[in-house]
Amino acid sequence: MSYKNPLFTVDSVLFTVQDNTLKVLLVKRAKAPFLGQWALPGGFIDIEQDANTDETAHRKLRDKTGFTPQYLEQLQVISGAERDPRGYSVTLAYYALVAHAPVKARIDSVKIAQWIDVKDLSLHPLAFDHAQIIALAQARLQQKTLYSMIPAFCLPERFTIAQLQQVIETIIEKPIQRKSLMRRIEASEMFTALDEKTSSGGRLAQLYSIKAGADLVNFERNLMAKDE
Amino acid sequence: MSYKNPLFTVDSVLFTVQDNTLKVLLVKRAKAPFLGQWALPGGFIDIEQDANTDETAHRKLRDKTGFTPQYLEQLQVISGAERDPRGYSVTLAYYALVAHAPVKARIDSVKIAQWIDVKDLSLHPLAFDHAQIIALAQARLQQKTLYSMIPAFCLPERFTIAQLQQVIETIIEKPIQRKSLMRRIEASEMFTALDEKTSSGGRLAQLYSIKAGADLVNFERNLMAKDE
DNA sequence: CCAATAGTGTCTGTGAGACAGTATGAG
């Protein structure tokens, strides 16, 4: 038996937080369909280069945007006949996090890459069903933020608790208690307090960094931030 | 640009609980490679029949084993050059739950399907990397059991709290408090108490069923069963 | 009656929420 093999692609939703805003990295499509529209960075697996799909996601992010995420995880496979005008398609979507940095040059086939505020996505027509995929990724990121330190991967090498709190609050769109956050930083054992402090207008703030090779810890309770 | 499209398959890890044992449904392969060995039921997507990969998983389970799961969810994509001797392959693994029932007759290409105790898997040589996929699925099922009522989908239409407790304890391999379970049954609002009780050697037990169209609720805390 | 299983009452423990209070920097 031999079936028609559908198109298989890998797309990534790369998030960062800048200025208390959750942003997603989009690229302008250089080819039809959806030529010139914003889309998730992604493409076809290259079985010569990619040992697995994680490497495909990394490679496409690197080549199309210049970023290498600090965190990358499978989100979901989306499939169907209607989502790509070229025909039945299967897409493996990843979501990823990186510390904010401006988009550098642009590469080969892609005209331009840009950080776009997730709140402004409705202003931009997105290619394929990429708007839905971003919504899925955002929901997953929000959920995971309630029981893990995943937002730490949106921060630079050295950061303060206040910065981490800001990032968390931006992601879940609710305030949290600094005290709860400190308890979790302690309990997770993911972080090292550096011998360094940073100035921020008042008392100097302790700098932290993620321990090398530290695993993401899952807490047994969610944060339960109140609505506004 | 045109890359070689890798083989894309969909495989399912269908679990059930019987006699306080977690079992997984395996089929004997009817073709090379791994002819005659146990494997997960799965196969290629059929873009004529399957609106998406969920339907592929359902169709393959139905055709190869006769079962229609009460719960089905994507697990993970596994990919690489080494996992299938025929070449680079990409597999979307699902995990699924169903109330126990004996395996019925058998269909077309597949010789036989059978419920196999997950503890006995080491006795059987499994095709491909299916042993690892089952281990992944089991870990996910255990984790999800801590914060949801997902084990209810291993039960028949009508069931008692004691049965649900048994299934949970079998999955997580730890005892839980009946009281905690009752609190969650209440809070989840997923279940209806039927006007019916069943005999089980002592006081009659209340029968419950899953409300039609009830969504799986995620609790904000995990169960925290002690080791043994 | 007793044995067995179903179900409740209620106390403790844990970690999040709330928020007042203290500490330490700059000017």
Add this chain to the structure above:
DNA sequence: CTCATACTGTCTCACAGACACTATTGG
């Protein structure tokens, strides 16, 4: 000194764990 931000102490609350207690069946 004051102001701003960092950090701590400690109370409350919600819900899981523990386990003794009552309830209801069959024999």
